Amino acid sequence: MTATVARLFGSILWRSTLGVYLAALVAFVLLSKAVYLPAFWNDPIFAGYGIAVSIYLASRFALSMLYRPCRDDGPLPTVTIVIPAMNEEDAIAGTIEAAFAVDYPPELLDVYIVDDGSTDRTWAEVRRAAERFPQLHALRFSHNRGKRAAMAAGIRASSAEIVCFVDSDSRLEPDALRELVRPFADRRVAIATGHADVLNRGDNLLTRLQEVRYYVAFRVIKGSESIFGAVTCASGCFSAYRRDLLLGVLERWESQHFLGREATFGDDRALTNMLLRTHRVVYQSTARCHTAVPTTMRRFLVQQVRWKKSWLRESLIACTFFYRKHPVAAVSTYASNIFPLVAPIVLFHALVLGPVRAGISPFTYLIGLYAMAMAYSLYYGWQRRSPYWWAGVAFVALYAGILVWQTYWAVLTARKTSWGTRAGLVDDGGGLRIIDLIGAPGPVGIPIAMAELRAA
Amino acid sequence: VSARDDGVADAIRWTIGGPARPPDGAGDPGLRRRLLGWIVGLIALPISVLPFLAFARFDDTGKLMSLRAERAVKEPPSVTLPASDAAFYAGESAVYGGALVVLVYHGVMDDADREPESEGMVVGTRRFGEHLAMFEAAGFRTVSMEAVAAWQRGSAELPDRALLITFDDGRQDAILNAAPMLKRHGMRATMSVIGGAYEHAPAYHASPRDLRALRTDGWSIEAHAAESHTAIDAGDGRRLPYLAARRYLPAEGRLETLAEFRLRVRRELVAARDAASAIGGGEVVSFTWPFGAYGADSRTNDPALAAITVQEARAVYPLVFNDDGQDGYLPVTRDSDSGRLQRLRVDPTWDARELWNRIQVAVAAGAPTVRDAT
Numbered sequence: 001m002t003a004t005v006a007r008l009f010g011s012i013l014w015r016s017t018l019g020v021y022l023a024a025l026v027a028f029v030l031l032s033k034a035v036y037l038p039a040f041w042n043d044p045i046f047a048g049y050g051i052a053v054s055i056y057l058a059s060r061f062a063l064s065m066l067y068r069p070c071r072d073d074g075p076l077p078t079v080t081i082v083i084p085a086m087n088e089e090d091a092i093a094g095t096i097e098a099a100f101a102v103d104y105p106p107e108l109l110d111v112y113i114v115d116d117g118s119t120d121r122t123w124a125e126v127r128r129a130a131e132r133f134p135q136l137h138a139l140r141f142s143h144n145r146g147k148r149a150a151m152a153a154g155i156r157a158s159s160a161e162i163v164c165f166v167d168s169d170s171r172l173e174p175d176a177l178r179e180l181v182r183p184f185a186d187r188r189v190a191i192a193t194g195h196a197d198v199l200n201r202g203d204n205l206l207t208r209l210q211e212v213r214y215y216v217a218f219r220v221i222k223g224s225e226s227i228f229g230a231v232t233c234a235s236g237c238f239s240a241y242r243r244d245l246l247l248g249v250l251e252r253w254e255s256q257h258f259l260g261r262e263a264t265f266g267d268d269r270a271l272t273n274m275l276l277r278t279h280r281v282v283y284q285s286t287a288r289c290h291t292a293v294p295t296t297m298r299r300f301l302v303q304q305v306r307w308k309k310s311w312l313r314e315s316l317i318a319c320t321f322f323y324r325k326h327p328v329a330a331v332s333t334y335a336s337n338i339f340p341l342v343a344p345i346v347l348f349h350a351l352v353l354g355p356v357r358a359g360i361s362p363f364t365y366l367i368g369l370y371a372m373a374m375a376y377s378l379y380y381g382w383q384r385r386s387p388y389w390w391a392g393v394a395f396v397a398l399y400a401g402i403l404v405w406q407t408y409w410a411v412l413t414a415r416k417t418s419w420g421t422r423a424g425l426v427d428d429g430g431g432l433r434i435i436d437l438i439g440a441p442g443p444v445g446i447p448i449a450m451a452e453l454r455a456a
Numbered sequence: 457v458s459a460r461d462d463g464v465a466d467a468i469r470w471t472i473g474g475p476a477r478p479p480d481g482a483g484d485p486g487l488r489r490r491l492l493g494w495i496v497g498l499i500a501l502p503i504s505v506l507p508f509l510a511f512a513r514f515d516d517t518g519k520l521m522s523l524r525a526e527r528a529v530k531e532p533p534s535v536t537l538p539a540s541d542a543a544f545y546a547g548e549s550a551v552y553g554g555a556l557v558v559l560v561y562h563g564v565m566d567d568a569d570r571e572p573e574s575e576g577m578v579v580g581t582r583r584f585g586e587h588l589a590m591f592e593a594a595g596f597r598t599v600s601m602e603a604v605a606a607w608q609r610g611s612a613e614l615p616d617r618a619l620l621i622t623f624d625d626g627r628q629d630a631i632l633n634a635a636p637m638l639k640r641h642g643m644r645a646t647m648s649v650i651g652g653a654y655e656h657a658p659a660y661h662a663s664p665r666d667l668r669a670l671r672t673d674g675w676s677i678e679a680h681a682a683e684s685h686t687a688i689d690a691g692d693g694r695r696l697p698y699l700a701a702r703r704y705l706p707a708e709g710r711l712e713t714l715a716e717f718r719l720r721v722r723r724e725l726v727a728a729r730d731a732a733s734a735i736g737g738g739e740v741v742s743f744t745w746p747f748g749a750y751g752a753d754s755r756t757n758d759p760a761l762a763a764i765t766v767q768e769a770r771a772v773y774p775l776v777f778n779d780d781g782q783d784g785y786l787p788v789t790r791d792s793d794s795g796r797l798q799r800l801r802v803d804p805t806w807d808a809r810e811l812w813n814r815i816q817v818a819v820a821a822g823a824p825t826v827r828d829a830t
Binding site for chain 2: 017021028031032035036037038039041042202361363364367370371374381386387388389390393
């Protein structure tokens with residue numbers, strides 16, 4: 001009782017402290033913007049950029065406050081959870097276990113593991129798990145074909161109304177799946193994407209930074225996009241798709257090429273774009289999963305370049321149809337596609353060209369950047385009642401120091417399509433053998449039904 | 457590459473057979489770690505304010521922005537002299553007639569009170585307040601630029617102990633600090649403005665609207681520059697004030713001719729007048745040289761230029777002020793050359809008594825009529 005009261009009191013104190021600080025910051029940003037407004041015509045490009053980014057960010061945060069998750073309580077659809085796996089002998093058993101721990105009627109749920117030609121003990125682990133979970137289905141590629149092919153195989157093998165993808169390094173809350181399928185009561189909804197928190201956020205500073213980033217990317221960005229049914233990226237870590245719609249775009253998705261190369265990553269974004277043209281894509285904040293993020297800087301940077309590349313490709317594609325969406329969603333999406341391309345120039349102008357050529361102090365720009373970072377961080381600390389709010393500032397420093405510049409690196413190396421974090425590279429080999437391990441019944445042995453399939 | 461490298465494996469371990477909801481952080485963070493997290497999170501709050509404080513304290517823009525915020529809620533300080541000082545100034549100040557003491561200030565900021573910079577551009581707010589209190593006690597009468605022009609034309613007289621306070625550059629801090637302080641003493645001043653400066657650096661310069669509002673308090677808005685508050689290539693490796701040197705023309709590999717120089721100066725002088733008139737919304741009768749440079753000192757590449765600049769300035773403005781002759785400063789009289797009127801640059805290190813002394817010495821040497829106060 002005392003502990004509860006103390007916690008409640010602490011929470012109120014913490015939130016009001018951060019709330020006051022946040023309000024003061026917003027006032028500071030507004031005041032400085034107002035002071036600098038007269039300089040607009042003197043430097044329309046850079047001043048315009050600053051104002052546009054501020055409006056964009058403010059509108060995102062404001063819109064996200066209007067976001068409400070879907071509360072529909074209709075009949076549950078049949079669901080297939082598809083888990084692509086590649087050399088994950090340590091993790092796969094836990095993934096399977098967690099998939100079956102999900103609170104969903106067993107007669108409406110099945111799970112497909114697609115082993116993308118693992119060379120370690122992944123497949124053996126899957127077989128062991130199959131002894132415990134008779135409803136487990138498993139597919140295996142004879143050699144690595146890429147995550148996209150693995151996902152497609154899972155989609156084809158399923159017969160459920162909804163296909164749900166869970167990354168092998170993600171964990172679901174017990175009620176996550178029930179929550180995730182709620183939005184499908186609306187026939188216009190093609191994809192529902194869940195909320196991802198960072199599973200290993202306590203590991204080190206880098207994972208702490210990513211926790212803040214994930215929170216804002218999901219709760220703020222996807223939340224505000226969801227109001228218009230126009231989430232631009234249904235996250236790969238936990239999303240559900242209407243299977244009949246998937247089948248319509250599956251071949252096009254599998255054979256997607258970009259700049260003459262087969263598209264081997266950004267699978268989630270690519271699929272989102274294909275369905276977003278005609279349907280709604282929504283975010284369901286109550287469907288929560290926890291996903292593991294890179295713990296070393298090198299891996300993190302490699303992952304970020306990969307994300308940038310798929311962002312680049314899919315942003316270009318999104319530009320071809322987003323004007324048909326709600327005007328607010330369209331404007332903010334086009335704007336958010338332009339900002340990262342311009343940001344490095346603006347940063348260089350403010351921190352290098354201005355100070356060196358015109359003797360302008362970079363302090364003014366830096367303090368503005370810092371104010372933005374603080375606002376972002378305090379918002380996180382306030383919403384999550386987290387003492388690790390400061391990680392947001394560290395993330396913005398990392399972003400301005402390194403990640404911003406990666407955009408051009410991604411443009412320059414757009415045609416280089418190796419995965420970076422996965423050992424297997426893309427292989428467009430001909431006859432691929434897929435071993436289908438279907439419904440292994442009984443406690444004795446694993447009867448394996450084999451099916452020879454040819455790659456399309 | 458195993459999943460362990462991704463940091464996944466450790467995070468996974470607790471999931472198997474365990475709860476799907478992770479505690480804060482992978483594994484059990486433990487009470488000590490959680491406590492540490494909160495302590496760091498709490499300490500980080502005050503620390504996070506430091507960059508803002510540093511900005512407000514050390515950056516020019518930051519100082520002006522914090523001053524702006526402070527002035528929105530708080531008046532500038534009010535300074536009163538000790539009774540003995542006030543009595544001294546009242547009793548000892550010379551009563552001079554037919555002469556005008558012209559002072560020039562630039563900025564007025566709090567931090568200059570802490571470290572007054574000799575020959576600096578910014579005087580401390582409290583020090584400026586002391587100066588004003590001294591002017592009042594000593595019986596100086598501040599006059600407008602229009603009154604000075606009328607006096608120079610011979611169509612009006614100046615009061616005894618006439619004082620012209622001028623500010624150059626149209627700085628925001630002069631508006632925020634000096635204007636309300638002068639108003640409190642019932643005094644007026646002149647602001648010489650740079651065309652386009654506000655649009656270029658709005659945090660640093662006063663807005664045209666604020667400048668125009670000063671006129672209702674008796675201020676004059678006069679000309680200082682259009683684009684001449686800059687330096688140009690003098691061809692000898694130096695960058696010299698815009699109006700004080702012949703400009704090097706790199707395309708032709710030569711210095712501009714004297715005729716070209718004259719034309720450039722004339723255009724600039726007219727542009728500066730038009731800019732000041734547009735900003736202040738009134739007639740412009742005076743000009744103050746940017747950087748006090750018009751070719752008469754070492755900041756030139758041709759000694760013949762001063763004659764040209766003064767001639768051109770006289771053609772555009774009834775009154776032209778320079779900052780020459782600081783050591784033997786003499787007040788302006790009706791006989792002064794209207795193209796070479798001198799101002800006394802108020803050094804931020806001078807206290808009220810030092811300024812008073814200099815004015816007394818100047819009027820004793822240069823005013824047509826001088827008598828004791830009593």
